[in-house]
Amino acid sequence: MVENARSINIAAGILLAIGILYIVGPLYLTLSTASQSYEYMLQNGLAWVPGTELFANMGKVINDTRIPIQMLNSMIVAFSNALATCALSFLSAYAIVYFRIRWAGVVFALILATIMLPLDIRVITTYQVASNIFSPLNAVLDVTGLNDLIAGAFGAPVHLELSVLNTHFGLIAPLVAHGTGTFLFRQFFMTLPKDLFKAARMDGAGPIRFLFDILLPLARPSVASLFVLTFLSGWTQYLWPLVGASTPDMQTAVVGLARLVPDADGQVPDFPMIMAGAVLVSLVPLTMIALLQRFLVQGLVLSEK
Amino acid sequence: MSSESSLFGHRWLPLLLVAPLMLLIVLFFYVPVFQAFYWSFFLEQPFGGGSEFVGLQNFRRVLTDPEFWAATGRTVVFMLTASSLAVIVPLMLAIAADRKIGLSYAARNILVWPKGIAGASIGVVFAFIFNPFVGLMAPLNTLFPGLWNPGIDGTDAFVTLVAAHVWSGIPFNFVILLAGLRSIPPTMYQAAAMDGAGPWRRIFDVQLPLIMPQLFLTFVLEFTESITSVFALIDTITGGGPGGSTSLLVYKIYVDGFRGFDLSGASTQTAILMVFVLLLAACQFVFLGRRLNYER
Numbered sequence: 387m388v389e390n391a392r393s394i395n396i397a398a399g400i401l402l403a404i405g406i407l408y409i410v411g412p413l414y415l416t417l418s419t420a421s422q423s424y425e426y427m428l429q430n431g432l433a434w435v436p437g438t439e440l441f442a443n444m445g446k447v448i449n450d451t452r453i454p455i456q457m458l459n460s461m462i463v464a465f466s467n468a469l470a471t472c473a474l475s476f477l478s479a480y481a482i483v484y485f486r487i488r489w490a491g492v493v494f495a496l497i498l499a500t501i502m503l504p505l506d507i508r509v510i511t512t513y514q515v516a517s518n519i520f521s522p523l524n525a526v527l528d529v530t531g532l533n534d535l536i537a538g539a540f541g542a543p544v545h546l547e548l549s550v551l552n553t554h555f556g557l558i559a560p561l562v563a564h565g566t567g568t569f570l571f572r573q574f575f576m577t578l579p580k581d582l583f584k585a586a587r588m589d590g591a592g593p594i595r596f597l598f599d600i601l602l603p604l605a606r607p608s609v610a611s612l613f614v615l616t617f618l619s620g621w622t623q624y625l626w627p628l629v630g631a632s633t634p635d636m637q638t639a640v641v642g643l644a645r646l647v648p649d650a651d652g653q654v655p656d657f658p659m660i661m662a663g664a665v666l667v668s669l670v671p672l673t674m675i676a677l678l679q680r681f682l683v684q685g686l687v688l689s690e691k
Numbered sequence: 692m693s694s695e696s697s698l699f700g701h702r703w704l705p706l707l708l709v710a711p712l713m714l715l716i717v718l719f720f721y722v723p724v725f726q727a728f729y730w731s732f733f734l735e736q737p738f739g740g741g742s743e744f745v746g747l748q749n750f751r752r753v754l755t756d757p758e759f760w761a762a763t764g765r766t767v768v769f770m771l772t773a774s775s776l777a778v779i780v781p782l783m784l785a786i787a788a789d790r791k792i793g794l795s796y797a798a799r800n801i802l803v804w805p806k807g808i809a810g811a812s813i814g815v816v817f818a819f820i821f822n823p824f825v826g827l828m829a830p831l832n833t834l835f836p837g838l839w840n841p842g843i844d845g846t847d848a849f850v851t852l853v854a855a856h857v858w859s860g861i862p863f864n865f866v867i868l869l870a871g872l873r874s875i876p877p878t879m880y881q882a883a884a885m886d887g888a889g890p891w892r893r894i895f896d897v898q899l900p901l902i903m904p905q906l907f908l909t910f911v912l913e914f915t916e917s918i919t920s921v922f923a924l925i926d927t928i929t930g931g932g933p934g935g936s937t938s939l940l941v942y943k944i945y946v947d948g949f950r951g952f953d954l955s956g957a958s959t960q961t962a963i964l965m966v967f968v969l970l971l972a973a974c975q976f977v978f979l980g981r982r983l984n985y986e987r
Contacts, residue, residue: 395790399787401784402788406801408858409858474712486700502915502968503969504915507964511726511727515722563715593701644926686806
């Protein structure tokens with residue numbers, strides 16, 4: 387099709403240039419300020435030209451703050467979140483699609499409903515549950531009167547207590563309790579031809595064999611997409627790690643970065659050092675995006691359908 | 692073969708397969724959601740000090756608190772401004788990037804980057820860039836004193852939040868909308884061109900109507916997203932200030948619950964916010980969803 391589209395192409399070019407500038411501008415200013423000294427920043431404000439202090443500032447962050455161990459925490463949280471979400475969602479979607487069970491629709495609806503109310507909204511009571519993960523069990527025993535029976539028989543009611551606050555498990559588990567993965571895999575399984583299943587059955591494959599030898603290899607791109615997506619989401623969490631971890635050594639890097647900024651007004655904070663921290667904290671997820679962008683984009687599109 | 696054989700017939704295996712995820716979801720989703728509503732009818736003492744049924748008293752207290760209504764008002768204003776911008780800006784970028792021009796390949800790559808940068812990280816960065824003394828506006832501030840100071844002027848602080856929110860929201864909305872645009876069959880454009888519609892006209896007559904499902908979806912998700920994810924931005928950029936002018940509901944709940952130890956008040960506000968979010972989604976489906984034609 388040949389037509390004169392000059393005006394719209396010029397407009398589109400300008401628009402994209404502005405968009406790229408909007409995204410890259412703050413990132414560039416972060417990097418250039420991170421490479422200047424504190425004194426330079428006091429005199430000139432934010433740096434438009436890069437300096438030579440980048441590694442000195444990063445060294446300050448690595449030696450004087452808890453960011454290194456917090457980055458390890460972020461790594462553990464993001465990786466486990468991605469792994470657990472992929473594995474558990476894959477299994478539950480498999481059960482929902484490939485088994486003759488009457489409650490499949492109900493379970494899927496219950497899982498899907500989690501998408502409506504994000505963790506940030508229910509943080510207060512999630513914190514309470516995490517402070518004693520047996521509290522729902524205790525409440526059920528109390529309400530059903532079972533505890534009265536137990537108290538009558540053994541002399542004391544059952545009251546179990548286990549806090550997962552300030553543990554890696556506590557930071558990860560509420561993130562995994564989410565329906566996007568199950569939804570994504572269910573959609574994927576539905577697109578596979580029914581004959582695949584019949585052929586596998588005819589060849590004598592049982593449920594476990596079918597899962598590992600046929601579905602898993604086929605689903606590899608979907609798994610990779612979900613992995614990238616949940617890894618990034620785990621790394622960038624803020625509110626839950628902020629309340630779920632109480633000691634600096636258990637906090638994630640993003641929370642640690644926010645804590646680098648002093649609360650009190652007065653002296654100008656060491657912005658070059660803080661910006662160097664922001665660069666360090668964003669290094670892992672940005673590298674991941676650069677290397678695995680195909681999967682990220684695919685994951686975003688799949689999670690929508 | 693009958694349809695019976697197109698599914699496995701095991702009884703216990705599927706139960707075992709969904710159990711781990713269901714356990715986590717019940718424990719960390721349904722119990723907290725239930726507890727928020729349950730606690731809104733009780734007066735909870737912090738640190739397990741017991742509780743007392745008070746009926747609707749918590750709701751009466753929250754609903755007569757002017758601070759609550761102020762925070763709700765700010766939440767709605769933020770939702771409308773920030774989420775509209777967070778959809779319209781990526782929409783324009785997606786329409787531009789859908790054209791085959793030199794910059795569109797670079798844009799498709801670069802515009803996804805913010806996905807890897809935490810809201811709190813970009814909050815720290817924006818707090819610095821918009822710092823009145825050393826940031827971007829510092830030179831202008833020396834020329835016109837008092838022109839820009841998010842530490843004193845609530846509007847300036849609000850604008851900074853919106854700018855940071857739109858920045859972080861670009862990747863998802865851009866990718867979804869671009870995918871929608873790219874799935875429009877080329878024959879549609881050819882047919883429109885035959886009828887004499889130029890490239891500008893086709894934006895409104897072909898592209899926008901055909902990506903309505905994606906546009907609708909981004910709006911639905913963006914409304915919830917703007918209400919919740921703004922927490923990281925508020926906590927790192929403004930701290931709710933100046934003078935509470937950027938204290939949105941999600942931030943107020945956190946402050947009331949974790950700093951004021953007012954568990955009942957925080958739970959009641961959580962319950963109200965949940966109902967609000969669910970109603971919002973329902974409204975959008977009823978009023979917007981009905982007019983959409985998902986068939987291609």
